[in-house]
Amino acid sequence: MKVPWIFILRRTVFLFPVLLGVSFIAFVILNILPGDPALMLVGERASKVTLENMRKKMGLDKSLIQQYGIYLKKLLVLDLGNSLVSREPVLGALLKRLPATVLLASASIVVASLLGIFCGTLCAIYRGGYIDMFLTSLTLLGISMPVFWVGLMLILIFAVTWQIFPPSTEEVGLEYLILPVLTLSMRSASYIARITRTSVLDVLSLDHVRTARAKGLTPMTVTLKHVLFNAFIPIITVVGLDFASYLNGSVITETIFNWPGVGRYTMNAILQRDYPVVQGMVILGAFVFVSMNLLVDLSYGILDPKIRDDYLQGRF
Amino acid sequence: MDVVKRAVFFLIPFFLIILGCGVSSKSNKDKNIFVDYLSSNPGTLDPCFGVDVDEARIQAKIFNGLVRYDSDLRIIPDLAEGFSISEDGKTYTFKLRKNVKFHSGHTLSSADVIFTFKRLMSKQTASSRAWVLDQILGFDEFNSGKANEIVGLKAMDNLRIEITLKKPFSPFLGLLAMPACYILSKEKLYLSDDSKKLINGTGPFRVDVWNEDLSLDFATNKDYFAGKPEISGYRFRILSQTGVQESAFLTGGSDILELRDVNFNRFYNDAKYKKYIKTASALNVYYIGFNCQKKPYDDPRLRQAFNYAIDRKLLLKAYKNNQGILAHGSIPPGLPGYDESAQAYLYDPARAKKLLTQMGVSLPFKTSVWMKPNQENLDIVQAIQDQLKKVQIDLQIKKIDWAMLKEAINNGEPEMYFLAWFADYPDAENFLAPLFHSQNWGNGGNRARFKNNEIDALIEKSQKELQHSKRIAIYKEIDKKVYQLAPWVYLWHESKSVLLSPRVQGYVQTPIPHVLKGLKLKLAIK
Numbered sequence: 001m002k003v004p005w006i007f008i009l010r011r012t013v014f015l016f017p018v019l020l021g022v023s024f025i026a027f028v029i030l031n032i033l034p035g036d037p038a039l040m041l042v043g044e045r046a047s048k049v050t051l052e053n054m055r056k057k058m059g060l061d062k063s064l065i066q067q068y069g070i071y072l073k074k075l076l077v078l079d080l081g082n083s084l085v086s087r088e089p090v091l092g093a094l095l096k097r098l099p100a101t102v103l104l105a106s107a108s109i110v111v112a113s114l115l116g117i118f119c120g121t122l123c124a125i126y127r128g129g130y131i132d133m134f135l136t137s138l139t140l141l142g143i144s145m146p147v148f149w150v151g152l153m154l155i156l157i158f159a160v161t162w163q164i165f166p167p168s169t170e171e172v173g174l175e176y177l178i179l180p181v182l183t184l185s186m187r188s189a190s191y192i193a194r195i196t197r198t199s200v201l202d203v204l205s206l207d208h209v210r211t212a213r214a215k216g217l218t219p220m221t222v223t224l225k226h227v228l229f230n231a232f233i234p235i236i237t238v239v240g241l242d243f244a245s246y247l248n249g250s251v252i253t254e255t256i257f258n259w260p261g262v263g264r265y266t267m268n269a270i271l272q273r274d275y276p277v278v279q280g281m282v283i284l285g286a287f288v289f290v291s292m293n294l295l296v297d298l299s300y301g302i303l304d305p306k307i308r309d310d311y312l313q314g315r316f
Numbered sequence: 317m318d319v320v321k322r323a324v325f326f327l328i329p330f331f332l333i334i335l336g337c338g339v340s341s342k343s344n345k346d347k348n349i350f351v352d353y354l355s356s357n358p359g360t361l362d363p364c365f366g367v368d369v370d371e372a373r374i375q376a377k378i379f380n381g382l383v384r385y386d387s388d389l390r391i392i393p394d395l396a397e398g399f400s401i402s403e404d405g406k407t408y409t410f411k412l413r414k415n416v417k418f419h420s421g422h423t424l425s426s427a428d429v430i431f432t433f434k435r436l437m438s439k440q441t442a443s444s445r446a447w448v449l450d451q452i453l454g455f456d457e458f459n460s461g462k463a464n465e466i467v468g469l470k471a472m473d474n475l476r477i478e479i480t481l482k483k484p485f486s487p488f489l490g491l492l493a494m495p496a497c498y499i500l501s502k503e504k505l506y507l508s509d510d511s512k513k514l515i516n517g518t519g520p521f522r523v524d525v526w527n528e529d530l531s532l533d534f535a536t537n538k539d540y541f542a543g544k545p546e547i548s549g550y551r552f553r554i555l556s557q558t559g560v561q562e563s564a565f566l567t568g569g570s571d572i573l574e575l576r577d578v579n580f581n582r583f584y585n586d587a588k589y590k591k592y593i594k595t596a597s598a599l600n601v602y603y604i605g606f607n608c609q610k611k612p613y614d615d616p617r618l619r620q621a622f623n624y625a626i627d628r629k630l631l632l633k634a635y636k637n638n639q640g641i642l643a644h645g646s647i648p649p650g651l652p653g654y655d656e657s658a659q660a661y662l663y664d665p666a667r668a669k670k671l672l673t674q675m676g677v678s679l680p681f682k683t684s685v686w687m688k689p690n691q692e693n694l695d696i697v698q699a700i701q702d703q704l705k706k707v708q709i710d711l712q713i714k715k716i717d718w719a720m721l722k723e724a725i726n727n728g729e730p731e732m733y734f735l736a737w738f739a740d741y742p743d744a745e746n747f748l749a750p751l752f753h754s755q756n757w758g759n760g761g762n763r764a765r766f767k768n769n770e771i772d773a774l775i776e777k778s779q780k781e782l783q784h785s786k787r788i789a790i791y792k793e794i795d796k797k798v799y800q801l802a803p804w805v806y807l808w809h810e811s812k813s814v815l816l817s818p819r820v821q822g823y824v825q826t827p828i829p830h831v832l833k834g835l836k837l838k839l840a841i842k
Contacts, residue, residue, distance in 0.1 A: 035722075050439075083359075087360065160567060260529035
C-alpha cells in the first residue's frame with residue numbers, strides 16, 4: 001500500500017500553528033490570572049528583596065510579550081519550565097506519568113471497542129427484537145450515567161461492600177486497573193454500540209451484503225468481512241476521539257481511583273495552582289489530540305480505497 | 317443465535333479473570349507497617365522548601381531539630397543534649413548529643429548544624445522559610461548576599477554551637493523546633509547520588525521508596541538515638557480525595573482517617589467507630605476580619621456590634637458538629653496564654669442594635685464580606701447573613717478566588733473578609749505579633765490593618781521577656797485588649813479529629829503535626 005506522504009507532511013506542518021495558538025492562549029490565560037508565582041515560591045513572609053530576586057530569576061519582571069518569547073524559545077527545546085510545587089521539570093514529570101495513563105486509556109478503549117462493536121452489531125442484526133431493545137436501553141443508560149457516579153458506585157459495591165477489588169490504586173497493576181477501566185469504558189462502549197448499530201444497519205441494506213449472503217457465506221463471515229469492515233469509518237472516529245481524550249488523562253476517573261496518571265497529576269496541579277504544569281498539560285493535550293486526529297484520518301485511507309485515492313492524489 | 321453463543325463463551329472466561337484478579341487484592345492488615353496518607357504528593361522532603369502541614373508530618377519522621385516540642389507542647393532538647401541562654405537573652409548555646417548517626421552512617425557534628433542554617437538563610441537557596449531564622453545577627457546581610465558569613469552563628473567546637481540574636485526574642489527556641497530547622501548532613505545530603513528524593517536525616521525513620529503519586533515508604537532507623545521504633549515501617553499513601561481516603565480506610569487500606577465536617581457525625585454516631593476517634597485542638601482561629609482603617613469600620617463600636625449580632629454557638633453546632641471551641645481571643649486552647657476565663661461577646665442582638673444606633677449609622681447598614689468559594693464556609697457565612705438581618709445589617713457575600721482574595725485583602729480593599737489563621741509555631745506570640753502588630757499589615761498577617769500603639773509596645777515587650785510566666789501574662793493582656801477592640805468577628809478554634817483502625821495503639825493526636833515521631837506507635841497484628 002502506498003503511503004500518502006504529502007498528506008502526512010501537510011498535516012504535520014499544520015500542527016505547528018495549532019500548537020502555537022494553544023501555547024499562546026494557555027500562556028495568556030494563566031498569566032493574567034491573579035496570584036504571583038514568585039510569591040508562591042518564596043512564601044508570604046519573605047522579604048521584598050527575596051521576592052524581587054525570585055521575580056527576576058523567573059523573568060516575571062519582564063513584559064508579557066517578552067515572557068512569552070522566552071517561553072516559546074524554551075518550548076522549542078522542549079523545556080516546559082519547572083513545577084512550582086516539586087521544582088522538577090514539567091516535561092519529565094508529565095512523561096513519567098504518561099505510561100500509567102496510556103495503560104488505562106488503552107485498556108479502556110479496547111474494552112469499550114470490543115463491547116461496543118459487539119453489542120452494536122448484535123442490535124443491528126436483531127433489529128427490533130428483544131436483544132436490540134434490551135441492549136439499546138442499556139446503552140442509553142450507559143450514556144446517561146455520569147462517569148464520577150459510575151466510579152463511586154463501582155467502589156461502593158465492588159470495593160467497600162463486597163471487597164472484591166481494591167478501591168484505590170497502590171501500584172500500577174491489573175487488580176487496580178479493572179474498576180477504572182470499567183468506569184471509563186462504560187460510557188464509551190455505549191456510544192460505540194449506538195454508532196455501530198446505525199452504521200451496520202446502513203451497510204446491511206447495501207447490495208453487496210445481499211450478494212454475500214446469496215453466495216452462501218456463513219452469517220459470521222458476512223457480518224465480519226462484508227458488514228463490519230464497511231461500517232468502520234464512523235466507529236473509528238468515535239474510538240479515536242475517545243482514545244485521545246483518555247490519553248489526555250481522565251481527570252475524574254484517575255482522581256476517584258487514585259490512578260497515578262497525568263489526569264490526576266493535572267487535577268492536583270490545578271488545585272495547587274502549579275501553573276507551569278497546567279500550561280504544559282494543555283500543550284501536551286493539544287499535541288495528543290491533533291496527532292490522534294491525524295491517525296484517525298489516515299485510518300480512513302486504510303479502510304476506504306476512495307479516500308486513499310484522494311489522499312494519494314492530493315485531493316484533501 | 318450462533319453469534320450470541322460464541323459471545324457468551326468469550327465473555328465468561330473474561331469475567332472470571334477479572335474476578336480472580338480482584339480477589340487477590342492485597343491488604344495491609346497483616347503487616348507491622350503503619351499506613352497513613354497524604355492528600356497530595358509531597359512537593360519536597362527537603363525541610364528548606366517544605367511549606368505545608370503534610371510535609372511537616374513527613375519531615376518529623378526523617379529528621380530532628382536541635383530542640384523539639386513534646387506532646388504537651390513543651391520545648392525539649394532533641395539533637396541538642398542541652399542548651400543555655402545568656403542573661404541578656406541574646407545568646408543561645410547548644411551542646412549536641414554524642415554519636416548521633418545520620419541514616420547514611422555519618423556522625424552528627426556542629427558543622428552539620430552550621431551547614432543547615434546557612435543553607436536555609438542563603439540567597440541562593442531562596443527558601444520560603446528563611447524568615448524562621450531572621451532574628452539571628454547578620455541574617456539580613458547574608459540573606460541579601462552582601463556577606464559570606466553570618467555573624468551570629470558560630471561552631472565553638474565539634475559539638476557546641478553558639479547563636480547570637482539581633483535582640484532578645486523569646487519565641488526563638490520555638491522557631492528552632494520548626495521543620496525548616498531540621499538538621500541536614502553536610503557530608504551526604506542525599507542517601508543516593510542519583511536521586512534527590514532520598515534525603516538523609518537522623519530521625520527514627522529513613523526514606524526507603526518513594527513511588528510518586530502512590531506511596532512514600534519509610535523503614536525504621538535501627539540506630540536511632542532515642543531507641544528503635546516499635547513498628548517495622550511507616551507508609552504514607554497518596555490519597556487525594558476525601559472519598560478515596562474513606563474507602564481506603566474502610567477496606568483496611570489505611571490505619572487512619574482524618575474526619576471532616578461531612579463525615580464526622582456518621583462515624584461519631586456509630587458505636588463501632590466512636591471509641592477509635594481521637595480529637596485535639598488544632599491551633600487555629602477562624603474569624604471575619606474588618607479593615608480597621610476604613611470608615612466606619614475604624615469605630616470599635618461597629619465591630620463590637622457585629623460580634624454581638626452573630627450566634628456563634630449555634631453556627632458551631634450546626635455546621636461544625638461542635639468540633640471546636642468558641643473564640644474569645646485569638647490565642648487557641650492548648651497554647652500557654654489561652655485564657656479560659658476570658659469574657660466573650662455573647663449573642664445579644666439588642667445590644668448590637670443599640671451600639672449601631674449610638675454610632676448613628678443609617679439602618680439598614682449595607683456591607684459585604686469577601687471569601688473563598690468554599691461551600692462549607694459559604695454555608696456558614698449565609699447563616700451569618702441571616703442572623704445579621706435581625707439587626708438590620710444587610711450583608712452581601714462576595715465569592716472570590718483565593719489568589720485574588722489574598723491580593724485584595726493585602727491591598728486593604730474589602731471591608732470584611734472570612735479567613736482563618738493556623739500556627740506556624742506553637743507559641744501564642746504567633747497569634748499576636750503577625751496578626752496585630754502594625755508592622756505586619758497585609759502579607760505579614762495583620763490583614764485587619766489594626767494599629768494600636770499600646771498593643772505594638774506590649775507585643776515588643778513580650779518578645780523581649782525571657783521569663784515564661786511573665787511573658788504568658790503579657791500575652792493574656794494583649795489578647796484581652798485586642799479582643800475588646802474587636803478587629804475581627806471572633807468565630808472559633810476548630811479541633812481536628814482522626815479515626816484510627818482498631819489495630820493501632822499508642823497514637824497521640826497532637827495540636828501540631830510535626831510533634832509525632834511515630835516512636836511509640838504499635839500495631840496489633842492478627
